[in-house]
Amino acid sequence: MATFIDVHSGFVGVTAEQLKEAHEADLAIEADEGVHFERAWLDPESGKVFCLAHGPSKEAIMRVHERAGHPTAEVYEVPIEV
Amino acid sequence: MATFIDVHSGFVGVTAEQLKEAHEADLAIEADEGVHFERAWLDPESGKVFCLAHGPSKEAIMRVHERAGHPTAEVYEVPIEV
Structure with a gap:
C-alpha cells in the first residue's frame, strides 16, 4: 500500500459542506x-x-476520483514523509 | 492560527534523511x-x-522556509478540511 497526495484545481468558492460531499462520494x-x-x-x-x-x-x-465526479491527473506518490 | 499546505519543486532524488534534515531546519x-x-x-x-x-x-x-534554505512561493491557506 502506497501513500499519495493528489491536487485538484477549480474548487473556487467551494464550501465545507460541498467538500464533505465530494469526499463522501470518494x-x-x-x-x-x-x-x-x-x-x-x-x-x-x-x-x-x-x-x-x-x-x-x-x-x-485516479479512477476513484473520476467515478466520483472530480477527476484529476495530478497525483503524486509520496513514499517519503516526516 | 490558520492551516497551510505549501508545495516545493526540484527535490528530485532527495532521500528520507535529506527530507528529515530539511524539516528539522524548519x-x-x-x-x-x-x-x-x-x-x-x-x-x-x-x-x-x-x-x-x-x-x-x-x-x-514563507519566511521560515526561506531562512531554512528552501524557499517557496507556493503556499495555500486551507481553512476547510475533511
Whole structure:
C-alpha cells in the first residue's frame, strides 16, 4: 500500500459542506479500488484541493476520483514523509 | 492560527534523511514566526514536497522556509478540511 497526495484545481468558492460531499462520494466507492482517502484540505480562494490517500497505485486513485465526479491527473506518490 | 499546505519543486532524488534534515531546519527556527510544520511528504520522482503547517500567515510560513534554505512561493491557506 502506497501513500499519495493528489491536487485538484477549480474548487473556487467551494464550501465545507460541498467538500464533505465530494469526499463522501470518494469514500462510498473507494473500496472497489482498495483505496482510502484519509484527509482533504481546501483553499477556496485559489480553488486548490489536496487529498492524502493510501492505495495500490496512482491509477487506482485516479479512477476513484473520476467515478466520483472530480477527476484529476495530478497525483503524486509520496513514499517519503516526516 | 490558520492551516497551510505549501508545495516545493526540484527535490528530485532527495532521500528520507535529506527530507528529515530539511524539516528539522524548519523546526529549529519555526517558533520565531509562531509557525509549526506538522508533516511533509516527498515524491522523489517528480521532486515535489508538500508541507502541512499551522501559523499566523502565509508570509510567516514563507519566511521560515526561506531562512531554512528552501524557499517557496507556493503556499495555500486551507481553512476547510475533511
